[in-house]
Amino acid sequence: MVDGQKKMEELAITIMHNILEYLAVSEEEMKWLGSPGVASTALQLNSYPLCPDPNRAIGLAPHTDTSLFTILHQRISGLQIFKEGVGWGLVQPVTGALVVNVGDLLHILSNARFPSVVHRVVMKEAKQRFSVAFFYSPPAYFNLDPLGLSFGQIPLYRSVTVAEYVGRKAKDLEKALTSIRI
């Protein structure tokens, strides 16, 4: 499990480097990224028991993850994402592929260019479902600002430490993002 967690962190670092490059954010601004083991990480094992009447139950209520992003492994379908104007859509499991869900911290950092995804888990199949979620965030002390803005672009969110945002999310849930909106 420890080895798995280390591998997941290596993968998360690679993904993060690519995102920063795309956003034109200097790695100087993310010094913590250069020191493996410093990021806040959590590995969560989810188990959704067999459900006799899937239409009358929900596996996991709609939410956004607080993390920068979450790397998810699923074998059986159930994960759905919400798209404005489209509604709920199933994220079909693909053998050998992982799902990357954008969380609130990346939403803030990217000034909403990477919007956090509202997702839920429905009980669609009459099978027990397992998923493994790896949550990846900067260390708690890190001060997060919208970065990589071009000339004239205004930041949509005020500066916030990871610790403060995590506290707000625990209290205000889906209102946390709006609570730091400028």
Ligand SMILES: O=C(O)CCC(=O)C(=O)O
């Ligand atoms: O089980 C899944 O597919 C999603 C789990 C999830 O969204 C979470 O743990 O935050």
Ligand SMILES: [Fe+2]
């Ligand atoms: Fe989630």
